[in-house]
Amino acid sequence: MERAVTYSVVARKKPNDLEGSAKYYALAQARGEMGIREMADRIQQMCTVTRADTMAVLISLGTVMRDGLCAGEIVRLGDLGSFQIGLNGEGSATEEEYHTGLIKKAHINFRPGADLSDILTSLSYERVPVKPKKEE
Numbered sequence: 726m727e728r729a730v731t732y733s734v735v736a737r738k739k740p741n742d743l744e745g746s747a748k749y750y751a752l753a754q755a756r757g758e759m760g761i762r763e764m765a766d767r768i769q770q771m772c773t774v775t776r777a778d779t780m781a782v783l784i785s786l787g788t789v790m791r792d793g794l795c796a797g798e799i800v801r802l803g804d805l806g807s808f809q810i811g812l813n814g815e816g817s818a819t820e821e822e823y824h825t826g827l828i829k830k831a832h833i834n835f836r837p838g839a840d841l842s843d844i845l846t847s848l849s850y851e852r853v854p855v856k857p858k859k860e861e
Contacts, residue, residue, distance in 0.1 A: 729851040731756060754853055794833065804840040808833055 731754045736747035759767075765779040774782075790808060793800045800808040814828040 729849045731851050731853045733853055733855040735855060751850075752855075754856055802838070804838040806838040806841055807836050809836075810834070 732751040733754050734749050735752045737750050738747045739745055761780065761783050765776045765783060768774070768779045769776045790800045794808060794810050797810065802808075811832050811834040812828050813830050813832065817823040817827060
């Protein structure tokens with residue numbers, strides 16, 4: 726299995742600097758996708774559980790994580806990492822003036838654990854052409 730992260734080089738301008746020149750940056754390019762069925766197949770090959778058992782656990786994991794996050798819990802998956810709800814919105818001048826209408830949206834924060842953080846120190850990179858944009 727190829728272990729290099731593929732990237733393309735793209736020009737980017739600072740949004741607030743209309744007259745400035747663009748600089749070139751690396752943009753990670755995905756090689757494909759791995760869905761829940763493929764994960765179940767790969768897990769089945771590594772241990773004694775069947776693909777069906779693995780699928781059941783992975784699907785249930787999503788439901789349990791959703792329930793925990795909606796209840797305001799931090800969901801910890803051991804060395805894989807943790808998930809927690811975060812909020813974006815407007816501020817108020819005083820604590821007393823703050824109300825929930827100032828919350829504009831929620832998002833999910835992911836903090837990688839040791840298993841995922843460790844891979845970031847040993848990546849290799851391979852330059853590939855820029856992917857063409859999909860036509861609508």
